[in-house]
Amino acid sequence: xxxxxxxxxxxxxxxxxxxxxxxxxxxxxxxxxxxxxxxxxxxxxxxxxxxxxxxxxxxxxxxxxxxxxxxxxxxxxxxxxxxxxxxxxxxxxxxxxxxxxxxxxxxxxxxxxxxxxxxxxxxxxxxxxxxxxxxxxxxxxxxxxxxxxxxxxxxxxxxxxxxxxxxxxxxxxxxxxxxxxxxxxxxxxxxxxxxxxxxxxxxxxxxxxxxxxxxxxxxxxx
Numbered sequence: 708x709x710x711x712x713x714x715x716x717x718x719x720x721x722x723x724x725x726x727x728x729x730x731x732x733x734x735x736x737x738x739x740x741x742x743x744x745x746x747x748x749x750x751x752x753x754x755x756x757x758x759x760x761x762x763x764x765x766x767x768x769x770x771x772x773x774x775x776x777x778x779x780x781x782x783x784x785x786x787x788x789x790x791x792x793x794x795x796x797x798x799x800x801x802x803x804x805x806x807x808x809x810x811x812x813x814x815x816x817x818x819x820x821x822x823x824x825x826x827x828x829x830x831x832x833x834x835x836x837x838x839x840x841x842x843x844x845x846x847x848x849x850x851x852x853x854x855x856x857x858x859x860x861x862x863x864x865x866x867x868x869x870x871x872x873x874x875x876x877x878x879x880x881x882x883x884x885x886x887x888x889x890x891x892x893x894x895x896x897x898x899x900x901x902x903x904x905x906x907x908x909x910x911x912x913x914x915x916x917x918x919x920x921x922x923x924x925x926x927x928x929x
Contacts, residue, residue: 714753717762720769724785735778745770802852802872803927805835806843806916809877810925842915843922845908849873851901858896864889876926880916886924887913 721727745763752759753771760773767787772780838844849872856868865885870876878886890913894906916922 710750711753714748714750714760714762717748717764717769718753718760718771721771721783721785724769724787726786726788727784729781729783731781732775732779733782735780738772738780738782741770741782742772802847802849802870804845804847804912805838805925805927806912806919806922807834807838807925808921809923842911845912847872847905847908851905855893855896855902855905858898859889859892864892867893870926871928873928875928878924878926880920880922882924883913883916 742761742763745765745768748762748764750762752761754760754773758773760771763770763772768784769786770782770784772782774780835844852867852872856864859868865888866878866882867886867889890906890909893909894903897903897906916924
């Protein structure tokens with residue numbers, strides 16, 4: 708197989724991976740930190756000279772880096788398991804809670820053009836920012852939540868005790884009473900300002916949900 712087809716296959720592997728992350732206009736300094744942890748695929752840059760794209764790999768992971776302009780690049784990463792994405796960022800594991808309408812089955816971006824993928828990511832980022840401004844979004848640090856759940860004897864929590872912080876879950880409005888009861892139990896276990904702040908933020912999110920019962924609570928694990 709030619710080098711061009713091999714790199715085409717690698718690009719398709721990134722887009723078609725079970726878990727995918729991408730960002731545009733990433734500063735070159737950050738790209739260097741990312742690629743420094745990976746192995747560069749020893750092939751000539753793909754799509755040279757228009758957009759010379761390099762590929763990198765690690766166990767269960769394929770990534771591409773494509774120049775944007777000047778000192779910035781497009782970066783895409785595809786992994787077989789979401790846990791492989793965690794070492795690529797310095798932040799702690801997070802659980803994203805978002806109130807949004809029921810979502811149709813997501814369409815694959817495997818055959819999308821670069822412009823279509825960029826538009827999709829922009830639309831998602833815009834939706835997340837709007838949700839944050841309306842109080843519909845809460846980014847939870849997993850360690851803080853798990854410490855509360857464990858102290859509250861997680862098995863006794865009707866909803867939050869069965870929530871996997873590393874996978875995706877959708878809860879509907881009928882689950883609200885159970886979640887509120889769980890938050891009451893978590894509050895009795897809170898021991899510091901960070902945990903109390905999480906409880907307060909959860910209550911604000913649930914109050915927003917009570918005002919908009921047509922929404923669903925989408926839980927996106929890190």
